[in-house]
Amino acid sequence: MSDCLVVGGGIIGLSVAYELSKRGLSVTLVEQGEWGGQASSAAAGMLAPLKEFASMGPMLDLGMESLRLYPQWAQELEERAAGDVQLSLEGLVTVALNDAESEQLKAKFHWQKEAGHDVRWLDGKELREVEPLLSEQVVAGIHSPGEGHINNRLLLRSLVTACRIQGVQLLSGCVVSGIAVKAGRVIGVETTSGPIRAEHTIIASGAWAGIMMQMLDLAIPVRPVRGQIAAVSSVGIPLRTVIFGTSGYITPKKDGKIVIGATEDESGFQREVTLAGLASVLNGVMPYVPALHAAAFLEAWGGLRPATADGKPLLGPVPGWEGLSLAGGHFRNGILLSPITAKRMADYVESGRVDRLEAFLPSRFLP
Template identity: 40%
Template sequence: MKASVLIVGGGIIGLSCAWEAAKRGFDVTLIERDAIGGQASGAAAGMLAPFYENGEGPDDFFRLCVDSLLLYPDWVREIEAAAGIDTGFVRSGSLHLALHEADRQPLLGRLAWQRAFGARGEWAEGAALRALEPAASPQARGALFSPAEGHVNAPKLVAALETACRGAGVRLVDHAGGLSALEAGSGSFGVRAVTDSDAYAADLAVCCVGAWSGGLAEWLGIRVPIHPIRGQICAFGPTAPRPRHLVFSSQAYWVAKGDGSLVCGASEDDAGFDRSVTESGVGRLVRWGERVLPMLRGLAPVRSWAGLRPATLDGWPLLGPVPRSPNVFLAAGHYRNGILLSPVTAAIVGRWLGRGGGPGERGLAAFAPDRFDRSSAWAEGIPG
């Protein structure tokens, strides 16, 4: 009989792990409390920008992000072929603008160390910058150009993964309700998950419940300090000129999508599980848009929305088997990099499944699910 895997959570991470498990021959069931891809995954702008996200140095998180970017082209092609859905994957390159003289040196410092990790970055200013990105403000003092970065249409990627999973025999259960119990043992005991409406059992389980992961702590026996951060995003209609690249400033980003829209994000605030859009959040994005892309002056967004990003205390995801529940793998807390990190997360989970569970990979200690239990820096005064 096939070994069985239960995926708890139907966002981009859960779908990616289910797809990987199905390809490896497992009997896969995925349960989602609400709609498949209905939380942070469906709301994301779909940026694939490890060189922008990581400016401090080549730490373990930066390397994880770059590894995932390298996997993306083949991973997306495979999913598109299985689903028959175009995911809108574009390697557009990105520009991080220096709007003030003080922005220049940090960006040049970033360029210096990132070149050793495949960034192939360049510094552009003056006429060279205008030729590279005519849509950018003429007030920009320069920009860090990273040609390897790009973006994907997040809702289309979610739809493609869902279709590919169904075609591979994954049982997808949406609107399953929240977990009321998660029982995990070792060996033949396996895992049993109880929701508001049903119970599910499997040999192994992967928990990918995003911003709701904190509720797993009592069952997994470790602290899971993940909390929701609301990200507000807006979209403008077709503009002229149209940005050729991902455009970043210190306060916001802009990405031109294949449907003609220009997506701008993301205003961040701690609002619990409130997904409402606020005038102040979107207004801030509109004001920054007028400064960075002059063609947006006087334009109002045609659409705005918000998603809940699952943030950890240190900004890095929790990736690995749970020490007290060795049949359970925790893949959560990807914050604003869930789309980018989907391929590498799925690959890591796939290798763990292929060994039949148990200890995690060497080199993943920095992302260990129990790291907050082991670190005295987080030992007191922080809710789990």
């Protein structure tokens, strides 16, 4: 019997398991497939709270706090696992192709600036000094020098190694088929490899968290939102910075790939790449960087973002079920939010206090 059982071996489950173990708790982590084999390896790895969140509030605060944790988090994992995670916090640009887009972006720039964030408003010429491959069509945009990206697949690999070194019991290829309850308290799970018992069970099963809650007749709204995404070769296309526009984003990675994304479409749990999806992703980014027309295509893939009904993650206890918590629903930002999720969930498990989780508690969806 472990102190903690974490269900789901994506970026969230791995990060939470690692943090709990560092704090001296015994931890078992269960994954039905391969470590990080779902949304977490499908992601583009961008760390971009100022781009992602449309207004001030708890999501932006959470995202900014997580971004601040990243350099130390990445360094620690690199040291523990002896592997580079290719963190790059060298800035990104969000660009407008016309006056209407420019007005919208400018409004965002103003509140971000007033709130003290590190952002600059640049015209097209100034943006092309930051990123010479930007199209002449770009008229203006926001430069955010402190945001960036990471190689999420390397990060996942490092987390698995770090968990192993830390002593987390890692069970992959093990499907959770039921939640075990005794006298109104969750005591673990039933799996295809037999029962697993723990004092505290944390569901971190991504897009499947809603299904898992149904095992207790709880209607917590988590649904899969497919992202179709592609990679091209950076040979001959020496991009310097991440570029966002209304119809797509372009992320030059350190491994010689340029990752281009992504659709947001709902097809249940299907994660195939469709021709329509691929066409919209590729056509979406050409107006920003015309040089991409000549890029060599490498691969395309799909993943299922775990989306909640209000767009905010689910962090903390499941009311009415002692011993059970959720860590999920991170939608487009699970890579960004992994270090802060691990920290806040471990704080909660250690102290039983939920005051720093208030905006994200699962209770908001339950009567």
